[in-house]
Amino acid sequence: xxxxxxxxxxxxxxxxxxxxxxxxxxxxxxxxxxxxxxxxxxxxxxxxxxxxxxxxxxxxxxxxxxxxxxxxxx
Numbered sequence: 001x002x003x004x005x006x007x008x009x010x011x012x013x014x015x016x017x018x019x020x021x022x023x024x025x026x027x028x029x030x031x032x033x034x035x036x037x038x039x040x041x042x043x044x045x046x047x048x049x050x051x052x053x054x055x056x057x058x059x060x061x062x063x064x065x066x067x068x069x070x071x072x073x074x
Contacts, residue, residue, distance in 0.1 A: 018036070019036050021039060
């Protein structure tokens with residue numbers, strides 16, 4: 001049985017995790033601090049980067065309007 005090589009593996013220790021929803025907890029990882037978007041609580045905060053969320057919402061609303069207009073009798 002071969003053993004693991006020495007001095008090539010990162011340190012695995014306590015890590016402070018921060019979620020965008022505000023939840024914070026401690027775990028073990030190879031980094032001291034982690035910033036995540038979705039955590040174990042299941043709550044997700046939409047982070048609007050470059051207006052992508054707003055553009056998506058406009059596109060969905062436009063599609064719903066067009067769908068409603070095509071279904072209504074004229």
